[in-house]
Amino acid sequence: MRPLPSTLIALGLLALLAVPFFPQLIYSVFVMETLCFVLFACAFNLLLGHTGTLSFGHAAFFGTGAYATGLLVKTYGVPTELGILIGGLGAAVLGAIVGALAIRRSGIYLAMITLALSQLVYFFFLQAPFTGAEDGLQRIPRGTFLGIVDLRSNTALYYVVLGIVGAGLWLVWRTVNSPFGHVLRAIREHEPRAISLGYPVARYKILVFALSAGLSGIAGSLKAIVFQLAALNDVHWHTSGDVILMTLLGGMGTVFGPAVGAALVSTLNHYLDPFGAWVTVITGLIFMACVLTFRQGVVGQLSQALRTRRSSTHAARSSHVTTSINKD
């Protein structure tokens, strides 16, 4: 797994930093929404891509983060940054519980269990007296960041969101490249062997569930602050499906592929929004194409193409060497 060329990353970062200065070119709230989904998808991929576990209920964590933060900030007047933190922690605890239940089965059953549990969470937020049922939590105040920065300004909020999402992505990257991440990949490749090597596989899985859920929760919290809204949409299985598509489209074998996928899907959702149900149909068709023909995703396919080119030039050079040796 090679990191993207660093010039590309630097350029992307520069472009992201410049977004609020070109309001006529790009709407910063849209970029913030995309950033939330970028974090959500990369966190989700900790499970799907790096542990080989398909959770079909990640909207539960995203939505729990959104509702918890919304409730804390709106009803209890908790400072925004603390609200986001507790939203993430709440989602992580839920993730540990869901993970502990779901890993009692594996593979396809695990996907069904997480979906069913997320539906349980959905009904909880639908029926609980403090979530506003169909209306959701509206007009969540954005507040201030650390008591200094007024978040009512989109520009200020933009940099806060960018910073938190950046930190979250860094954590994902660190996790994947840590000894912990290696164990996760060992579980993905051959679980019985990982067990026989003495790794407490169940504990690792619950931990990665909690981590992935916690980061997803923070993504949801941020979205609730940006739009000042936590709604049933955030916990609906459609959102769980969306995050799978983002990951698959971007490339689940890569660390930041899901970020690309998230950007693509959220752009699609944004621009097709006026066409109502057509979004669902088009999302479905792209999903179908991805599963049938494009399972490595955009980034996976690109990096494979790069690798083949590099190895073929390498092979050409080495064959050149062999022929020259033969000549001697």
Place this chain on the structure above:
Amino acid sequence: MDIFGIPIQALLGQLMLGIVNGSFYAVLSLGLAIIFGVLKIVNFAHGAFFMLGAFTAFLLAQYMGANYWVTLAVAPLAVALFGMAFEFLFLRRLYGLDPIYGLLLTFSLVLVLEGGFRIAFGSSGQPFATPDLLRGTLNLGFMVLPLYRGFVIVSALLLCLATWFIIERTSLGASLRAATERAELTQAFGINVPRLITLTYGVGVGLAAFAGVLAAPIFHVNPSMGSSLVIIIFAVVVIGGLGSIMGAIVTGLGLGVVEGFTRVFYSEFSSTIVFLVMVLVLLLRPAGLFGREEG
């Protein structure tokens, strides 16, 4: 006469509703189990095919004036054919890969079908008339049974038993079970396994569509009628295990009844009780009530 302070009429009414729902659960989880047995794919689109069955019946009645009995026969067949085409053209390409891809492909079909029907018919429900023959009620002495509901229960159970009989007691079923256990060996004995697989998918999908037509007069026909149902069916299947046909039927019916009782005694939990039972089963008997440990 009261039981726990609840009039027995109300109790029996809810119990009957529970059995009606349970019959739908049984037919749907049965189809899901058959498909999973042979294809090793969890058919996420099962609810969408249920919806497609109801809509096909609705369209047949609306635009071609077909009567109920014709739609009950034609709609499942049409949907089964559509399902077989889907299997033949797309699903087939995923065999041998991680079963997760099968789940995702059928999920994408849900999005396309649901979105498509929402564009064409809107999100609100279309009413569907109960057939004249089954309009009345039947007085059983201890309760009054709407005829149509009784018909749903009886026909769903007959269908389940017929499917069970075909799979367990006929030669076609024997080759099906053989293909479930050892596909390659079955092929070597001269049975056309790919065709058997397509047929199995068709039967499973047809069962779902049949349930959809049965459900049409009870629920309103609407594009999302299948998707919330399929998630419940997944929970049913996790509880019962996908390994056994009878297990799927019994679990489906049983959970319908449990849901009915919950609606009487603790109505806030009626939409979540199945998921709570699933949690309990996962804690106490992780392999499912009728399941074998999956390898």
